[in-house]
Amino acid sequence: MNIILFDRNELSPDGTIARFDDRRANHIRQVLRPSVGDELSVGVTNGRIGTGKVTQFDEKAVTLEVRLDRDPPAPLPLTVVLALPRPKVMRRVLHGLTVMGAKRVVLLNSARVEKSYWQTPFLGAEELNRLLLLGLEQAGDTMLPEILLRRKFRPFVEDELPALSERTLKLVAHPAAAGECPRGAGRPVTLAIGPEGGFVPFEIGLFEAAGFEPVRLAERILNVETAVPASVGRLF
Amino acid sequence: MNIILFDRNELSPDGTIARFDDRRANHIRQVLRPSVGDELSVGVTNGRIGTGKVTQFDEKAVTLEVRLDRDPPAPLPLTVVLALPRPKVMRRVLHGLTVMGAKRVVLLNSARVEKSYWQTPFLGAEELNRLLLLGLEQAGDTMLPEILLRRKFRPFVEDELPALSERTLKLVAHPAAAGECPRGAGRPVTLAIGPEGGFVPFEIGLFEAAGFEPVRLAERILNVETAVPASVGRLF
Numbered sequence: 425m426n427i428i429l430f431d432r433n434e435l436s437p438d439g440t441i442a443r444f445d446d447r448r449a450n451h452i453r454q455v456l457r458p459s460v461g462d463e464l465s466v467g468v469t470n471g472r473i474g475t476g477k478v479t480q481f482d483e484k485a486v487t488l489e490v491r492l493d494r495d496p497p498a499p500l501p502l503t504v505v506l507a508l509p510r511p512k513v514m515r516r517v518l519h520g521l522t523v524m525g526a527k528r529v530v531l532l533n534s535a536r537v538e539k540s541y542w543q544t545p546f547l548g549a550e551e552l553n554r555l556l557l558l559g560l561e562q563a564g565d566t567m568l569p570e571i572l573l574r575r576k577f578r579p580f581v582e583d584e585l586p587a588l589s590e591r592t593l594k595l596v597a598h599p600a601a602a603g604e605c606p607r608g609a610g611r612p613v614t615l616a617i618g619p620e621g622g623f624v625p626f627e628i629g630l631f632e633a634a635g636f637e638p639v640r641l642a643e644r645i646l647n648v649e650t651a652v653p654a655s656v657g658r659l660f
Numbered sequence: 661m662n663i664i665l666f667d668r669n670e671l672s673p674d675g676t677i678a679r680f681d682d683r684r685a686n687h688i689r690q691v692l693r694p695s696v697g698d699e700l701s702v703g704v705t706n707g708r709i710g711t712g713k714v715t716q717f718d719e720k721a722v723t724l725e726v727r728l729d730r731d732p733p734a735p736l737p738l739t740v741v742l743a744l745p746r747p748k749v750m751r752r753v754l755h756g757l758t759v760m761g762a763k764r765v766v767l768l769n770s771a772r773v774e775k776s777y778w779q780t781p782f783l784g785a786e787e788l789n790r791l792l793l794l795g796l797e798q799a800g801d802t803m804l805p806e807i808l809l810r811r812k813f814r815p816f817v818e819d820e821l822p823a824l825s826e827r828t829l830k831l832v833a834h835p836a837a838a839g840e841c842p843r844g845a846g847r848p849v850t851l852a853i854g855p856e857g858g859f860v861p862f863e864i865g866l867f868e869a870a871g872f873e874p875v876r877l878a879e880r881i882l883n884v885e886t887a888v889p890a891s892v893g894r895l896f
């Protein structure tokens with residue numbers, strides 16, 4: 425937890441005092457172990473960041489005097505379109521993307537996605553929110569990514585993706601592609617990454633029709649968990 | 661499993677026939693589902709890669725006619741010096757580094773490494789070997805990375821690291837560094853990555869004395885699992 429996050433409505437009416445008695449208080453007491461007067465990194469979910477001066481703490485609660493004087497880190501100009509991985513991998517990949525600053529992720533069905541993956545409770549709004557908050561707390565960021573669930577491949581790629589990816593560099597990861605993934609894109613990117621085994625040729629064809637260029641991420645065949653952060657590192 | 665790996669001594673004396681009745685046979689039968697005559701990607705651990713033509717398979721075993729006609733992918737010219745993460749994270753990071761083609765990883769003690777991490781059975785030679793093989797099978801590679809365990813920080817950094825990192829670009833990840841991690845290094849790299857919370861200043865000082873430049877990997881604070889593949893993606 426590199427930043428203590430709270431909602432706007434957890435602040436006192438004048439916006440200067442925050443008081444916690446939950447896992448954030450435990451973290452402050454047990455890991456950060458501040459003295460009264462110490463300043464901690466704080467932020468308002470989907471808002472600004474700043475410092476919280478510890479004015480009081482005991483076994484139950486921590487009280488901070490809050491000053492929100494800075495904007496959070498700039499968002500990564502990246503939309504990831506990801507064939508839904510199995511739930512454990514999905515959680516790690518979404519956490520990693522949040523840590524790196526991606527602000528929009530589309531979880532998409534695809535021929536090689538197992539239908540059962542869509543049944544996981546981890547795709548519930550509350551579960552996702554909890555996961556993304558952990559990512560923001562790691563990163564020192566406040567802006568929650570938007571997660572879109574799209575269970576129909578073709579309508580998404582044909583009807584919704586063109587507007588979503590407008591004026592971005594459009595790339596679809598494809599191990600058999602001739603071209604390599606560019607380095608340091610220098611502009612907004614929409615990056616589509618397939619399931620283990622890749623998108624099927626029909627799907628690659630639809631991405632190409634939507635203006636996406638197939639690119640190889642590496643000489644080796646990367647698993648999704650490795651491919652996502654490696655390609656973000658390469659592009660930004 | 662994007663390549664079927666076997667040891668040299670599993671081949672027939674003339675080096676042309678391989679026969680399996682273990683998890684590789686199961687994978688071939690249940691996932692790849694070839695017909696007799698189909699060719700699969702195969703490789704000899706620490707040796708060449710090529711094709712295995714299915715000549716026979718039944719409920720128990722699979723027999724391949726093997727032709728090893730190519731070298732495995734070129735190694736990534738990278739040594740990673742990694743403060744030992746907690747065991748689950750360590751396994752995922754080592755797997756990812758193997759998938760990306762790193763061939764030498766030093767697991768190092770550091771002030772912020774919990775001593776108990778060194779007790780994990782996952783650091784045993786057999787457990788490590790099993791994990792690295794899974795990475796090679798994902799990547800389509802044959803060359804096992806070398807894993808060095810170094811439980812004394814200072815003797816390693818002062819006495820061993822200079823020779824290990826000779827004629828490489830020497831970088832140590834440090835969130836507070838002024839300089840950014842370079843892109844596309846274009847030469848061999850030795851990259852040191854600290855524990856959650858980072859190397860302590862004394863440790864950064866010893867790395868600097870060994871010629872390492874502190875660099876920031878990103879504007880945000882990355883967890884180790886994200887930092888490692890993201891920085892490899894950026895450097896290579």
